[in-house]
Amino acid sequence: MIISIIFSLVVALSIFVLLENIGDNILDNYFDKNYFVENQKKKTLTDFKEYISENHIKMGDTKKISQWANKKKYVNLYIYKDNKLIYDHNMDDVDEYTPSQSPVVVLDKELYNIKFSDEVGKVYLECFFQYKYYSITSLINVTVSFLCFVVIMVFFIRRKTRYIKKLERELKILEGGNLDYEITIKGNDELFSLAQGINEMRKSFVEKLESEEKARLANTELITAMSHDLRTPLTALVGYLDIIEYKKYKTEENLKQYIHNSREKAYQIKCLSDKLFEYFIVFNTADDNIELESFNGNELLDQLLSEQIFILEDAGFNFKFQACNEPFKLKVNLISIRRVFDNIFSNISKYADKSEYIKVQYYIEASKLFICIENKINSNLKDVTSTGIGLKTCKKIIKQHKGKVISKSGENIFLVKISLPIT
Incomplete structure (x- = not known):
């Protein structure tokens, strides 16, 4: 996820820088070819003259002049009289006319004559109308870059969520009892480790079940075989004892033979039972x-x-x-x-x-x-x-x-x- 965020940020910043350069070049070419700034400056100067004329504003009426200047977001206004600065839009508002003692340091062609209600002054305008469009362009570039960041992040997140949903479906398959189903393992992150762990757990569980089944079958076969092996000498032993009990033998030699055979069958049964007990003792002892x-x-x-x-x-x-x-x-x-x-x-x-x-x-x-x-x-x-x-x-x-x-x-x-x- 951190790598995805870093990658998305790098791509978004690269797109922002690219769009900024393209937008700046386009605006620079447009403003240079169309004299945009000069035309806007002329319109602003005309608007200022009309404002002075309609409101009969005097040169020292800085409050009213500042009201107009404050409405012009991309204009700095300077008023001179006798080559002395008497109004600066960037200075704090003043209540009365206070001429500056500093000489004027501007070119004559940048000064425009303005007729106030009491006298004639000179005006210098600093216009930054093009910056409005640069700001708009930058805002658009930021928006586009942010959207690219979001789109890339959503792409990575959707890939992970699809994988998570796939793991969820596969886990439900395992829950249904199909333990032979192989869990999908891909990527190289925490989800990869999780899927690998689930798959190893599934294999261990399958192996355990198979081992238990083999042990169960082995025990069943053992019990079947042992029961057969025990039943044969036990049946013979019961037969010999019945003969002895009911005195069905003919001679004393037959009696001794039946007693001897009974003893042999008893030892055979003992041997088999000892082996059986030995088997269960060994197999019920943990290796550790x-x-x-x-x-x-x-x-x-x-x-x-x-x-x-x-x-x-x-x-x-x-x-x-x-x-x-x-x-x-x-x-x-x-x-x-x-x-x-x-x-x-x-x-x-x-x-x-x-x-x-x-x-x-x-x-x-x-x-x-x-x-x-x-x-x-x-x-x-x-x-x-x-x-x-x-x-x-x-x-x-x-x-x-x-x-x-x-x-x-x-x-x-x-x-x-x-x-x-x-x-």
């Missing part, structure tokens, strides 16, 4: 609320990975382990990180092929720690299904640590790659 501690990275990872490898090697798995020799520090929540490795190696124990080596390594690259775990999938476990709840939990925990989990599955190979910031 997690408490981090600083650890020696090599010592921590060697301990965590060695524990898991030792357990699986005892179960018949083979490992190729490659550690990083470069020293580094990690800021992590030990319980959460331990939970990540528990989930990953638990999946390895269920789905990995014992006849193939499981590759485990970690290294430093671009100020980040990378942990890679790769195994071959057991081809004999085609009927084994998974809800993926463990991997989702791992991704959430690593995200809380400002890191990332990438999992890839293909050609019977499963790879998990974890990246974490180091200090």
Whole structure:
């Protein structure tokens, strides 16, 4: 707005100066060619003579002479007698005739004889009739320049008001629920910042809604999958217990088998419910609320990975382990990180092929720690299904640590790659 005002003022002043120069040149040429001033002076002198004659005014009657002179806006009147100034229109009114002692300093041709009622005097007229037209011209120029200023300002203001009205219409579209509508952003002023802010807020809101929708769908899918996974062993468990309760078994060996199967199904249900609780605990914890501690990275990872490898090697798995020799520090929540490795190696124990080596390594690259775990999938476990709840939990925990989990599955190979910031 300030730039618009300054621009309008500069344009208006430029127009005023231009019009002044053009008007002055036109008036100068007109007055020079048409002897305008001389003609007006003659008319004024004739009018003064008639005024003196009709009112029988004496030379010393300055009051009456001043009455006439005051009506002539663009005329200065001087009266001389014997080359002495006896009346000056620019002097204060005097009550009586008081000749000046100063000699006359004017050209003879500019003096005109005037016959007063008592004697004859000489009159000198200074006429400025042309200034009337210069003043009128200046007034017109000021008016035109002011109108130009107003027009330019209205032009800029209308542009802004049109943009404001457009933003108002677009906001009503957003209010109607169409959050995909893009707010118009243009200019480089406060309205531009406002429109940009509204658009960023709209995008953030859309992203939040999409995130909530994804979370809702993920939870729905999880609950559906978990209910299915829980229902299967629960149904079997109820069946085994019914057989035991109503003594439908034939031998003691059958009874022991049913009790053993019931116990296995109970542990399966417990495992699934533990994972479910773990999932909800992790996903209901804000990223900022997690408490981090600083650890020696090599010592921590060697301990965590060695524990898991030792357990699986005892179960018949083979490992190729490659550690990083470069020293580094990690800021992590030990319980959460331990939970990540528990989930990953638990999946390895269920789905990995014992006849193939499981590759485990970690290294430093671009100020980040990378942990890679790769195994071959057991081809004999085609009927084994998974809800993926463990991997989702791992991704959430690593995200809380400002890191990332990438999992890839293909050609019977499963790879998990974890990246974490180091200090």
